[in-house]
Amino acid sequence: MTTLLRTAVILPLFAVLGACQAVQVDVHDPVMAKQGNTYYLYSTGPGITFYSSTDMKNWTPEGPVFANAPAWARKAAPSFNGHVWAPDIYQHKDKYYLYYSVSGFGKNTSGIGVATNTTLDPRAPGYRWQDQGMILQSVPNRDEWNAIDSHVIDDADGTPWMSFGSFWSGLKLVKLDASRTRLAEPQEWHAIASRAPSDRKADPASQAGVHEIEAPFIFKKNEYYYLFASWGLCCKGKDSTYHVVVGRAKNVTGPYLDKDGRSMQAGGGSLVIAGDKDWKGLGHNSAYTFDGKDYLVLHAYETADKYLQKLKVLPMAWDKDGWPVVDQKDLNRYQSTRLAKPSK
Numbered sequence: 001m002t003t004l005l006r007t008a009v010i011l012p013l014f015a016v017l018g019a020c021q022a023v024q025v026d027v028h029d030p031v032m033a034k035q036g037n038t039y040y041l042y043s044t045g046p047g048i049t050f051y052s053s054t055d056m057k058n059w060t061p062e063g064p065v066f067a068n069a070p071a072w073a074r075k076a077a078p079s080f081n082g083h084v085w086a087p088d089i090y091q092h093k094d095k096y097y098l099y100y101s102v103s104g105f106g107k108n109t110s111g112i113g114v115a116t117n118t119t120l121d122p123r124a125p126g127y128r129w130q131d132q133g134m135i136l137q138s139v140p141n142r143d144e145w146n147a148i149d150s151h152v153i154d155d156a157d158g159t160p161w162m163s164f165g166s167f168w169s170g171l172k173l174v175k176l177d178a179s180r181t182r183l184a185e186p187q188e189w190h191a192i193a194s195r196a197p198s199d200r201k202a203d204p205a206s207q208a209g210v211h212e213i214e215a216p217f218i219f220k221k222n223e224y225y226y227l228f229a230s231w232g233l234c235c236k237g238k239d240s241t242y243h244v245v246v247g248r249a250k251n252v253t254g255p256y257l258d259k260d261g262r263s264m265q266a267g268g269g270s271l272v273i274a275g276d277k278d279w280k281g282l283g284h285n286s287a288y289t290f291d292g293k294d295y296l297v298l299h300a301y302e303t304a305d306k307y308l309q310k311l312k313v314l315p316m317a318w319d320k321d322g323w324p325v326v327d328q329k330d331l332n333r334y335q336s337t338r339l340a341k342p343s344k
Helices: 003-020
Strands: 031-035 038-043 049-053 058-064 083-092 095-103 110-117 130-138 151-154 160-164 171-175 189-193 213-221 224-231 243-249 270-273 279-290 293-302 308-315
Touching: 031 083, 031 279, 038 083, 083 151, 095 151, 130 160, 151 213, 160 213, 171 213, 189 213, 189 224, 213 279, 224 279, 270 293, 279 308
Parallel strands: 243 279
Antiparallel strands: 031 038, 038 049, 049 058, 083 095, 095 110, 110 130, 151 160, 160 171, 171 189, 213 224, 224 243, 243 270, 279 293, 293 308
16 A cells, blocks of 8 residues: 555544544533432533433533523622532432532622422423522622532531632531521531631732632541542643642531641641642542442543543542542543433
């Protein structure tokens, strides 16, 4: 075969192979739930992006949760652009709760709301997300905290607690009432994690402050509550420094201590996973037990794909002292596939 002929054959073959490469799921701030044999994935995006899967690898896009922005969004965040941030999916009895945030980027003009549904299956009879409105709002010059990145967990007595926060004075925990759509009265608040301030100055009325901490997620394992948090800077491409740390406590309200016994409220936090040459900006994790196995779910920026954010679902083990362990090599082992959107 002549060189010219070989070229004529090989080049189209490479084109076909390239076209057949799987497209991965690109998400920020992923959270998951399982109903029946199906997993559902929710993430930051216009109206909240969500997917379904039966194996946690092949994901079908299901469209946005909200066709229209929540009615209260621009009142809480005047610069809201339609992107709903950092959802959290939670089940209590026969009802599902989808918590979410609206905000101006880098500002604490923010609010956390919640919608409810009786099913996660968008093809099930009665599927309908009903917005219950805003639970919590942060206002510049009034609040030294930011109302985004919520996560809800029940304590040992069945009382619901919502952790939240980003930058400013750190991460908070507040008690919810039995409806799980409002704060409990009288209100009960706790500070659970913060970072030591840097030398960088910021106007607290308009900027994110100097404390690079956000995205709390509390996971119960045996006798401990584990508080995961993301440190560093997200959304900076190759310059992203996002990474995941953890502390633990016997009570949901803390204090959360790291492996060295340092309180997370005083800047403590033990490393769980950070970026490497292939993946940058690892963080905004969630954690789950599915069918007796534990998983850490997060996003990571792929160096080889111009730092596009990708979904990562990593098996999570526990060391002899009861601390979570994930394998750095699983960042390359796990690869999602984005399937075709089903036709109507």
